[in-house]
Amino acid sequence: MSADAAPLLPSGRVDERLLGAGTGPRFILLIVLFLTSSATVASAISQSLTDPRNMSVGCALAAGADPHGDYLGVGLATVRADKAFRACLDRFVPHASPWLVPSAVTVLVLVAVALYWTLPWWKQRNRRLVLVEAIDRHGELLSVLDELVDVAGLTRQPRFVVAPAARTASAVVFGRWRRHVVCLHGGLVAVRHRDPLRFRAVVLHELAHIRNRDVDITYATVALWRVFLFTVLPGYAVWTGLSLHVSLSSAVFGAPSLVATSRDMAATAAMIAFVFLARADILRTRELYADADAIRWGADPAGWLGATDRANRDRGRLGRAFWAFVSMWRSHPDWERRRRALGDTQELFRSSALTLFLTGATASICAGQLYGFGTGWMVRLAADTVAGLIAATVGVTLWRAAARAVLTGGRAPSGLRAGWWLGVGLALGEVLTGSVSGWRVLPRHPEVFALLVVISVVVTCWTAQFADLVLRCWRGRSLRPVFALGLLATLVVFAMSYAWWQSSGKLFAAGWPYSESAIRAALQQDLPGPALGRSTLTAIAVVMSVVMPWEADTSLLWAVTALWVLPLLAWASGATANTPTWVIRALPPGEDTLWQAGRLPSLRRLALAAALGAGSACLGVVVVLARLHAVRPPTGQMLGQQVLLLVTWLVVVLIGVVVATAAVTSSATPRIPVPAAAGAAGATGLAGVTVAFLLISADGCVSGLATLRTTCAWTPEAAWPLTEVVLPLVLGLAVxxxxxxxxxxxATRQLLRAMRPGTGDRGRRSPLRPPRNPARLNGPTRKAAVAVICLAALTLSTAASFPLDAGGRSGVRTSLTRENLAPAQTTTPSAEVLALESDAWLRLGGRKLLAAITVELLGIVTALEDDRALNDRGYAARVIRPHCLGLRTAAQQLGAYFPLPDPALEQRWPTLLAQARVIGADCRRAIDDGKQDLYVKSMEEILGVADRLRTILPQVTAEAGGHRSR
Structure with a gap:
């Protein structure tokens, strides 16, 4: 059969219930948004009530936080003073009851439940509704309604009432769970005999809402929204106004608070708009499904033909644009769209840009609010739940569209458009929440938000193209198992990637969160040996600061492994030649089709690309080992820096080969380039890592490749720690x-095709041709090869998930801690901010500690004025020794306290405190052991410490005094 074969289903009719409607996760996402917003407002109000003096801000100021900076600067300041900051919060900040926020949210939910329970009564309160039995004396109308209830398959009879004053030929359904009311308008009852088709269509449409449980979830959302709108938002507005009034009275906090509060108000307004738009979009979709159900139950489409809509009139370009904008806010689709959906179910299998954008924006706001409650597994679980709702919403849409394309011979979605709008929504949500911009309108590096678009398009493109691939290979009775597997992969990949964004990506948007010099120092400390050049170490430090989060989290390795293992398994099974049962079940009753799964993109071509990539990766490993053998330090010297150089070059070379292989593979398989590129990249990286592990395990056996040893021995336990560092980067980040x-x-190919004139029709992908030799395509040799590759990938990922020792994952970067990597403060804050920081430093414990160390020094200096201080050991032990112990203790306490806010003074402060600790210990030891020389030396050094402290104290108190004088 040629490539121009006719569609499999010329009518284009596919069961609209295929894989579900996909609106359930979107409803749940709205409910989660209400709950997280309520919890955020309750937490903010409770914090202001429990900490009216705002001591938490005082602790941040004492740590060196600059309110004129951004959240990264504040975060780094608290990281640099990590233990002191936490001790300050524990001491001065009252802790609200942990049950306060859950209790407030619970009360709101209970109020919403009560409102949901009373909404039906409120809805019919003044409508003067009449029971159908009261106007249907002969029971004719009731018999028709009973028959329609049986057709709809309802297990519980709804209550039918009539609104005589309503003249429209319509109806509405309301009520609560298991107690629904169908209200027939008087106009509909009047036209029942004149237009029975319309009567049946309208009633079946309303019964479909009950069958689909639209009424329950719609009114639950309405109840939550009204409670939030009339209770939470007013409280938040009052709290915001009071906080802004207090902040604006300060010359230091006024401008930053104005920016932050203005953004919060804009975010609240945007959230309200998003909720209205999302709810209206969901309800429009549910209306279309109710129409389709009514048709499936026997309603005549002619019942919709008589309806009219003023939007159908030609309004001109501006009029149509205005009407499109107005339509976004309506909960019912216009009649033209409803008739179009009845004629072609494609309307029910596509997702609009508005839907995707709103999903991303609302989910981003939810995640930002959840991360505001702190850290820990509960917050991670909650954020993963939000990511799961995103993946479920988008994944269901893409799988449904792919299934329809397979059944009708149409064009399957590429996922590019879906990922773009989803990513834009996520980025806008991040801007509105201000989680990385703080007191700025935008963060320091807003271009990093493009990573959200990158994550979104990769996940959606893979999901859509994997669905297109696997649907042609699935032979089961139902799509549910393979759909669940594919959706699980999408969920895991997106959840892990989004968690990386929340923990690390935001830091890069706020600024550079690591210190290259600190990384260099940590590497030199952990990996001793002949030092590499400063430029080489700097380059390695920069690269490591970017890739460390990928290497540290093995869950990312598992997530990305799914991107290339699952497509290979689908390719190995091959396209099915016989009509699967799921296809027959997905067709409307009476619809016949000739199954044409088509020939999949050549597995041989994919295998050839992977083989060339694997060979290049192995050759690259050999070249790296040979090159490092030439620069190996002499025997007997430490090889720590050689190990670092080996790991770095292996990572760089293997990532380069993997990405190049993916680029070539995607060009050779343009139909489903993302799964193909991921499969070839994964196989290439697997081969390179395996060969590197084997050669390093046998290091020394091949003289020209020996990099760490000179004797031949098989030592996989020594090679695995290095492989464990390389593995997540090559099989995770690189893939x-x-x-x-x-x-x-x-995307480039699509753009060039769109720019080329006359290529609109050629842009559509034609149905795939049937396989020429299915037996050869599904040969056992290829299946065995794919099984071996996948098994090896799963084995390596499992091994990398378990540490080799009790101390954690085996690795070479034990000194790369959060505190060590925080860059030092290099800029001096303004005079106003420095005065506030110094005052907070003194008030929250600094003054007491300075007084303690001053008392001890003064006691020693006073005692030295006595002639017995240097000659009488008993006098020294009785008078000076206690002050020496006190000096050491006071210096230790000051060392554990916040660093000095002034960077110029802070440079001398740690050295001074270290000298005071050592001198105090030397003084005690000299007196106890009778070492006169050490005792005299310590006394001289104490006088020097006292002089240096005398020069620092006036500056600190003067800076704090500048705040009090304002």
């Missing part, structure tokens, strides 16, 4: 980058 490379190439 993800490879998938994005395929996405970029696909």
């Amino acid at each position: 993800f980058v490879s998938a994005f490379t395929a996405v970029a190439a696909m």
